[in-house]
Amino acid sequence: MGEAPAFFADSFPSGVDLKSKGQETAICVGSKIYVIGGADQESTSVIEVRIFDKSSGEWINPTVVGTKPKLSNGHSAVLLNGDRILVIKVNSKSDDCFWFLEVGTPFIKEQEKTHGNEVVAWSKGVLGNVEKPIVISGPSGVGKGTLISKLMKEFPSMFGFSVSHTTRAPREKEQNGFHYHFSDRSVMERDIKDGKFLEFASVHGNLYGTSVEAVEVVADAGKRCILDIDVQGARSVRASSLDAIFIFISPPSFEELEKRLRARATETEEQIQKRLRNARAELDQGKSSGLFDHILVNDDLESCYENLKNTLGLTEGVKTAHITYPELVDLPVEHLVSKIDQKIFIKCGATEYQKASDNMYVLDLSLLKGGAPGRTRGLNLYVTNPSTDRVNGDNQLS
Ligand SMILES: Nc1nc2c(ncn2[C@@H]2O[C@H](COP(=O)(O)OP(=O)(O)O)[C@@H](O)[C@H]2O)c(=O)[nH]1
Ligand SMILES: Nc1ncnc2c1ncn2[C@@H]1O[C@H](COP(=O)(O)OP(=O)(O)O)[C@@H](O)[C@H]1O
Numbered sequence: 001m002g003e004a005p006a007f008f009a010d011s012f013p014s015g016v017d018l019k020s021k022g023q024e025t026a027i028c029v030g031s032k033i034y035v036i037g038g039a040d041q042e043s044t045s046v047i048e049v050r051i052f053d054k055s056s057g058e059w060i061n062p063t064v065v066g067t068k069p070k071l072s073n074g075h076s077a078v079l080l081n082g083d084r085i086l087v088i089k090v091n092s093k094s095d096d097c098f099w100f101l102e103v104g105t106p107f108i109k110e111q112e113k114t115h116g117n118e119v120v121a122w123s124k125g126v127l128g129n130v131e132k133p134i135v136i137s138g139p140s141g142v143g144k145g146t147l148i149s150k151l152m153k154e155f156p157s158m159f160g161f162s163v164s165h166t167t168r169a170p171r172e173k174e175q176n177g178f179h180y181h182f183s184d185r186s187v188m189e190r191d192i193k194d195g196k197f198l199e200f201a202s203v204h205g206n207l208y209g210t211s212v213e214a215v216e217v218v219a220d221a222g223k224r225c226i227l228d229i230d231v232q233g234a235r236s237v238r239a240s241s242l243d244a245i246f247i248f249i250s251p252p253s254f255e256e257l258e259k260r261l262r263a264r265a266t267e268t269e270e271q272i273q274k275r276l277r278n279a280r281a282e283l284d285q286g287k288s289s290g291l292f293d294h295i296l297v298n299d300d301l302e303s304c305y306e307n308l309k310n311t312l313g314l315t316e317g318v319k320t321a322h323i324t325y326p327e328l329v330d331l332p333v334e335h336l337v338s339k340i341d342q343k344i345f346i347k348c349g350a351t352e353y354q355k356a357s358d359n360m361y362v363l364d365l366s367l368l369k370g371g372a373p374g375r376t377r378g379l380n381l382y383v384t385n386p387s388t389d390r391v392n393g394d395n396q397l398s
Pocket of ligand 2 (some may be wrong): 093132138139140141142143144146147260261264298299300301302304
């Protein structure tokens with residue numbers, strides 16, 4: 001089992017017995033001990049968490065937010081920055097190997113106020129230096145959808161669209177699950193209450209929202225996420241842990257906006273009037289709030305698209321710039337984990353296979369982004385061989 005550096009046998013209070021062979025780990029954070037992996041019910045198929053409060057000598061069952069990782073044959077746990085625990089599952093696929101249990105991040109503090117209970121949150125780690133998600137806002141009819149479609153068509157492996165939920169009716173050519181998840185208001189309201197949404201807003205009389213899952217699906221595919229949301233939604237995302245780039249698309253004139261909206265011919269006259277009324281407010285807020293990193297005027301479509309690509313740093317030749325990672329992290333139950341600065345060194349145990357290869361995984365966390373309620377991105381993983389490669393600090397492995 002991996003080393004749990006924040007925890008020492010002599011500080012282990014009586015009554016806190018761990019299952020052997022990496023099934024359970026314990027990490028001490030302040031006066032609390034987080035026991036990860038154990039469960040009262042032997043039949044559980046996910047990694048559970050319980051907390052031992054050293055000051056009261058009592059067990060706490062926390063509210064657990066986010067998708068729980070499936071149980072594996074073992075795992076290691078390492079405390080990072082005092083507010084999140086990295087959990088490394090043995091012998092797992094690389095997209096299921098690294099998980100973060102947040103215990104004291106700003107998101108946890110906010111959730112604890114809502115729940116009135118101790119909260120922990122799971123966030124899956126995603127390998128790769130995926131760039132920041134892109135939030136695109138602007139009034140109805142300005143050309144957001146047109147610009148996003150062009151981007152997705154030119155760079156299909158690079159971008160993924162966050163499919164929002166909405167209570168509005170589908171337009172003729174819109175497909176459920178592709179353009180939007182068309183939803184009942186009651187279902188959407190319940191899901192919002194259950195914390196399944198990153199943000200939501202009432203726009204033109206309907207409810208729109210970005211589910212946590214919509215963003216996770218894109219991150220899991222190793223793609224950069226694009227969100228087409230209104231200014232209220234952009235403001236909510238700004239306040240969330242999703243570290244995004246915010247772009248506002250503005251029309252060359254209000255008259256041109258009205259012309260485009262009418263020419264699109266997807267709304268009734270009443271709906272057009274409502275959209276135009278809201279457009280004035282959106283334009284005011286978009287341009288003056290300081291919320292947006294970039295404001296692009298969509299006058300000539302091709303010029304605006306070029307500006308968008310420049311803003312996103314897309315030049316010729318970046319289309320296929322993709323790093324590949326090992327599909328499987330072949331980590332045996334016997335392994336050692338240590339942390340030096342922002343790097344986690346994972347030394348495989350003395351199994352026959354490892355004797356032969358003597359390889360070590362290095363997980364670089366220096367570009368870590370995001371976190372609960374979404375994925376934790378920017379993890380870099382590589383394999384090294386300490387006997388042949390020079391690895392900074394490898395002699396500190398225990
Ligand atoms: N806050 C928020 N706004 C959204 C979301 N999805 C779409 N919107 C916004 O809702 C508004 C109306 O979208 P839509 O009904 O597709 O009409 P369109 O903008 O005229 O194409 C637009 O400003 C979208 O950016 C979402 O998930 N959250
Ligand atoms: N630069 C442009 N010049 C002229 N028409 C445009 C331009 N950009 C988009 N359009 C057209 O304007 C209409 C509204 O664009 P759309 O992408 O649906 O806007 P949004 O998603 O912002 O509501 C569409 O019919 C689209 O073809």
